[in-house]
Amino acid sequence: MEKTVQPSNKCKRNHVGLEDRISQFPDEILVSILSFLTFEEAVRTSVLSHRWKHLWPFFTGSLDFDDPDTMWDIADEKKQLKVERNNFAKRVNRILKLHQGSNIDQFRVCFEFNRYSKHRIDGWIDFAMSKRVKRLELDFTPTWVCKSQMRYTFPHERFTKLESSVGVSCIESLMSLTLMNVRVTGKLLEHLLSNCPLLERLHVSDSDDLVTLKVCGSSLRLKYLHIIHCLEFKSIEIFAPNLESLSLVGRQTEMHVNHAPCLLDVCIGGSKPVNSAICPLSSYLSQLQSLILHICIYPNEKLEFLKFQPLTNLRHLKWRVTASDGESLVYLISMIEAAPFLQKFTLELLWSKPLIEREFRKVKKYPNEHLKEVEIMGFVGRAIDMELTVYLLESAIKLEKIVINPRSPALVGTPWEFETTEKNEGAIECANQLKKNLPQGAELLIL
Numbered sequence: 402m403e404k405t406v407q408p409s410n411k412c413k414r415n416h417v418g419l420e421d422r423i424s425q426f427p428d429e430i431l432v433s434i435l436s437f438l439t440f441e442e443a444v445r446t447s448v449l450s451h452r453w454k455h456l457w458p459f460f461t462g463s464l465d466f467d468d469p470d471t472m473w474d475i476a477d478e479k480k481q482l483k484v485e486r487n488n489f490a491k492r493v494n495r496i497l498k499l500h501q502g503s504n505i506d507q508f509r510v511c512f513e514f515n516r517y518s519k520h521r522i523d524g525w526i527d528f529a530m531s532k533r534v535k536r537l538e539l540d541f542t543p544t545w546v547c548k549s550q551m552r553y554t555f556p557h558e559r560f561t562k563l564e565s566s567v568g569v570s571c572i573e574s575l576m577s578l579t580l581m582n583v584r585v586t587g588k589l590l591e592h593l594l595s596n597c598p599l600l601e602r603l604h605v606s607d608s609d610d611l612v613t614l615k616v617c618g619s620s621l622r623l624k625y626l627h628i629i630h631c632l633e634f635k636s637i638e639i640f641a642p643n644l645e646s647l648s649l650v651g652r653q654t655e656m657h658v659n660h661a662p663c664l665l666d667v668c669i670g671g672s673k674p675v676n677s678a679i680c681p682l683s684s685y686l687s688q689l690q691s692l693i694l695h696i697c698i699y700p701n702e703k704l705e706f707l708k709f710q711p712l713t714n715l716r717h718l719k720w721r722v723t724a725s726d727g728e729s730l731v732y733l734i735s736m737i738e739a740a741p742f743l744q745k746f747t748l749e750l751l752w753s754k755p756l757i758e759r760e761f762r763k764v765k766k767y768p769n770e771h772l773k774e775v776e777i778m779g780f781v782g783r784a785i786d787m788e789l790t791v792y793l794l795e796s797a798i799k800l801e802k803i804v805i806n807p808r809s810p811a812l813v814g815t816p817w818e819f820e821t822t823e824k825n826e827g828a829i830e831c832a833n834q835l836k837k838n839l840p841q842g843a844e845l846l847i848l
Contacts, residue, residue: 433461439462439463439465458499458500458501458502459500459501459502460500460502460505461502461503461504461505461506462505462506462507463505463506463507463508463509463536464496464497464500464505464507464508464509465507465509466489466492466493466496466509466510466511466512467509467510467511467512468485468489468511468512469511471485471489472512472513472544473815473816475513475544476544476545477816482513482544486512486513486514486518489512490514490518490521493510493521493525494521497525497528500528500532502532503532503533504532504533504534504574505529505532505533505534505535506534506535506536507534507535507536507537507538508525508528508529508532508534508536508537508538509536509537509538509539509540510522510525510538510539510540510541511538511540511542512540512541513541513542513543513544514541514553515541515543515551515552515553516550516551516552516553516554518553519553519554522539522553523556523559526539526555526556526559527559530572533573533574534574534575535574535575535576535577535599536575536576536577536578536579536602537575537577537578537579538577538578538579538580538581539553539555539579539580539581539583540579540581540582541553541581541582541583542581542582542607543582552582552583552584552607552608552609553582553583553584554583554584554585554610555580555583555584555585555589557586557588557589560572560589560592560593560596561589561592572593572596572597573596573597573598573599574599575593575597575599575600576597576599576600576601576602577600577601577602577603578593578597578600578602578603578604579602579604579605580604580605580606580608581604581605581606581607582606582607582608583605583608584608584609584610585605585608585610585611586610586611586612587611587612587613587614587615590603590605590611590614591614591615591616594616594618594621594623595618598620598622599622600621600622600623601622601623601624601625601643602623602624602625603623603625603626603627604625604627604629605627605628605629605631606627606628606629606630606631607629607630607631608631609631609632609633610633611628611631611633611634612633612634612635612636613634613635613636613637614628614634614636614637614638615637615638616637616638616639616640616641616644617638617639617640617641617659618640618641619640619642621641621642621643621644622643623641623643623644624643624644624645624646624663625644625645625646626639626641626644626646626647626648627646627647627648627668628648628649628650628651629648629650629651630650630651631651632651632652634651634652634654635654635655636654636655636656636657637649637654637655637656637657638657638659639656639657639658639659639660639661640659640660640661641660641661642660642661642662642663643663644661644663644664645663645664645665645666646664646665646666646667647661647664647666647667647668647669648667648668648669648693649668649669650668650669650670650671650695651671652671653671653677656681656682657681658681658682658684658685661685664682664685664688664689665688665689665690665691666689666690666691666692667682667685667689667691667692667693668692668693668694668695669682669693669694669695670693670694670695670696670697670721671695671697675694675696675733675736678694679694683710686709686710686712687710687711687712687713687714688714689712689714689715690714690715690716690717691715691716691717691718691719692712692715692717692718692719693719693720693721694719694720694721695721696720696721696722696723696724696733697722697723697724698722698723698724698725698728698730708735709735709736709739710739711739711741712736712739712740712743713740713741713742714742715740715742715743716742716743716744716745717743717744717745717746717747718736718737718740718743718745718746718747719746719747719748719749720733720747720748720749721749721751721810722748722749722750722751723751724750724751724752724785725752727759728785729762729784729785729788730748730785730786730788730789731762731764731788731789731792734764734767734789734792737767737769737793737796738767738769741769741771742771743769743771743772744771744772744773744774745772745773745774745775745776746772746774746775746776746793747775747776747777747778748775748776748777748778748779748786748789749778749779749810750777750778750779750780750781750785750786750810751779751809751810751811752779752781752809758784759784760784761784761787761788761791762784762788763788764788764792766792766795766796767796768796768798769796769797769798770798770799771799772793772796772797772799772800773797773799773800773801773802774800774801774802774803774804775790775793775794775797775800775802775803775804776803776804776805776806777790777803777804777805777806778806778808778810778813779806779807779808779809779810780805780806780807780828780831780832781807781827781828781831782807782827782828782830782831782832783831787831790803790805790835791835791838794835794838794839794840794843795838797840797843798840799840800839800840800843801842801843801844802843802844802846803835803839803843803844803845803846804846804848805832805835805845805846805847805848806847806848807825807828807829807832807847807848808825808848829847832845832847833847
């Protein structure tokens with residue numbers, strides 16, 4: 402018979418001592434420990450003991466309300482938006498009613514809501530501000546296109562009127578604000594910039610109420626400013642001594658960057674020609690480490706080889722291009738050659754039909770000793786991407802890896818990402834033909 406080993410008295414004493422030490426921690430320390438968990442994990446601690454059951458409502462971490470699987474089911478018409486939206490809102494309200502903590506780090510809601518849920522959402526914002534939230538994110542991106550007038554409007558009066566429930570003292574803790582598919586004015590954003598001394602990140606997308614914006618102040622702590630696809634956005638003025646990352650994507654915008662000495666990362670473009678888009682940043686191009694360009698090439702657009710000033714600090718260059726196969730990207734190659742220390746190049750192609758057959762254009766290679774990684778997404782193996790890819794393979798003499806993904810960038814990360822596999826077979830065959838152009842030691846990875 403196998404002998405059962407009993408724990409020694411010393412082990413028992415150590416175990417009991419450990420339990421005693423944990424139980425002696427004050428509630429404040431235990432609540433602090435909970436803040437390092439996700440909200441779902443914090444709630445699960447309630448099963449540990451009677452004491453833990455009453456601690457999670459004082460959770461101070463991130464209240465993150467998101468349900469992407471249900472959103473995809475709604476888009477696929479497997480579930481009804483009205484029913485699921487109501488269920489989602491009930492869940493949020495139930496948890497907020499139970500919360501008893503004095504502050505929270507983050508409040509995030511990611512689901513499809515519109516102006517008909519204004520009363521609910523206003524209440525959620527009041528809750529977040531009363532808890533002196535540091536990071537606030539409202540992402541109401543719809544499953545399908547939503548008319549501008551249907552979007553929820555951020556409550557301007559709640560932040561600007563002294564007698565409102567959200568006073569200036571309640572927004573002083575705000576460090577990050579993200580508003581997606583939410584209507585918000587430049588006047589309100591400027592008010593927040595002036596009254597939120599800790600604000601470091603501001604992201605606004607798909608807001609047609611945003612027309613002009615001044616981001617100016619010698620004491621601004623703002624490091625990240627992203628304005629994306631705000632169709633009525635016309636002008637911006639920037640004087641931000643700590644700004645590191647700037648994104649302006651959409652229609653033509655008049656841009657005045659008067660002072661941004663710390664600027665390192667830029668994402669810019671849309672309907673403007675490349676030169677016009679980056680011209681207002683000419684004083685800062687040499688200091689950039691990352692540059693992302695959204696480029697639209699229209700049919701029969703006259704393209705010429707462009708000249709670019711030296712991009713001596715650039716390490717990552719990304720082009721997100723919307724074009725037809727009849728166009729060419731070789732006129733932009735001078736931008737790659739202007740970045741002698743470039744380490745990674747990314748191309749995302751969004752195709753417009755029809756695809757037109759044309760001969761490849763041979764471009765003289767320009768030796769690049771620092772480019773180590775190339776990624777091509779939306780690859781179809783036609784002239785517009787093949788000629789550029791061949792140029793990169795012949796120029797990057799110390800290339801380590803090239804990744805080719807035939808799937809559309811618009812579908813990556815969605816349930817429909819792999820539905821066009823059969824249509825990509827021709828692109829995969831063309832990608833395999835590139836093996837003969839690989840520099841010695843480089844790896845070709847086809848996804």
